[in-house]
Amino acid sequence: MEVVVQAAWDNLQLNASIQLPATAQFIGLSGPSGAGKSTLLRCLAGLTGSAKVTGQWENSRIARVRTGLVFQDSLLFPHLSVGQNLLLAADFAKQQTYHFDEVVLGCKCNHLMTRMPNTLSGGEAQRVAIARAILNSPQILLLDEPVSALDDTLKHDVLKYLTKLARSGLKMLMVSHDLRELALYSEYMAWMEQGSIVHQGASNDVLAQLTPSMPNFEQQFSVLKGALKAHLPEQACYAIECEGHTLYARHPVVSKEQAMLTIDARDVSIDRQEANASSIVNAMPCVIESVSESRGGQVMINLMCGRSRLFALISQLSQERLQFREGEAVTARFKLR
Known part of the structure; x- marks a missing residue:
């Protein structure tokens, strides 16, 4: 074209x-x-x-x-x-x-x-x-x-x-x-x-x-891709295999047994607990690739899980309290949407 x-x-x-x-x-x-x-x-x-x-x-x-x-x-x-x-x-x-x-x-x-x-x-x-x-x-x-x-x-x-x-x-x-x-x-x-x-x-x-x-951190999002595992009509969602972990989504785009979804940075939280230690069903073990400078009281954490990238937007207060650092292993969580 x-x-x-x-x-x-x-x-x-x-x-x-x-x-x-x-x-x-x-x-x-x-x-x-x-x-x-x-x-x-x-x-x-x-x-x-x-x-x-x-x-x-x-x-x-x-x-x-x-x-x-x-x-x-x-x-x-x-x-x-x-x-x-x-x-x-x-x-x-x-x-x-x-x-x-x-x-x-x-x-x-x-x-x-x-x-x-x-x-x-x-x-x-x-x-x-x-x-x-x-x-x-x-x-x-x-x-x-x-x-x-x-x-x-x-x-x-x-x-x-x-x-x-x-x-x-x-x-x-x-x-x-x-x-x-x-x-x-x-x-x-x-x-x-x-x-x-x-x-x-x-x-x-x-x-x-x-x-x-x-122009602002809140516009950032991630795109995750994986194999479609199942449609779960009773739970009104789909199960997707991504980087060896099962994720759940309401509205993934499905094509030829592959699925894709977007995750807003502001919807991702990170912690140092194990992946199954929360009621939030979606959890991925990640490594912190970078931690941004604070902008407007917010900090952007750049995460990698295998070849997939996630962004997590956290408050400056949370970063000062938890002191996340580059190279650290953490768990990223995001709600079923």
Whole structure:
């Protein structure tokens, strides 16, 4: 994939170049507010006549492909029911690529079909807007913060469905401020600042580049990967084998018997007790790789368990009391989420 977008306005100079493997199917785009992310999507969708858009994604010239765009606002036709909005999109498709009922179920809209747009919550309207864009059978789907109004369960359900569509061939570029979402669901990422792409590549690589420059410790998180051991429906969670230890998670991303989850640094505690000495079910023996200087009364502990990295955010008071040091063996714990 190689796409260049150039445009100029009084408040923004857009000169964005995305160069990623042609096989990339699900690309995440993030960056600070005002960086030009939404404007970039509008240019790619052909909604900004003054922009120059060149390049191609795999075998498709970007300026000539059928593109779907999901705005932050749903923009549903207010005089049509949800079902009518979706049927209209399917009717406008040149050819029906996706089965209507499957899209409705995948976007969790099956119970909304008779509702009018003015009766929908923000999250419900977002799900309908995503379904409508898919039913229009685009070759490329552009998504601007598409799940920002959804609760965690629905958010993961919809993103898992989008990932399934991407693996089946639908190319996607999704804007999100939530790096955890992009770490779990996008194969590749791009980071945008002041109208330009400043980092891009495999999601793990981009996140590693961004971590040192994150403005505050509370934004830091870890990505853990392992083999899926079991689905435990009675406990509403999954068991995952990671670095020889069993971890439990509510919403891991599962693909081909492999699972992935994110852990916020502020959700990790560390101690010198044995791994099974707490009611917190997730525990990993780790070695402290580094201890940061205090920032705003908080200290970041960088931990390694085998080849997996964890961050633990603790208070300066805790560090002064416990005196954790580089090279020390500890147990990292985090709750089932």
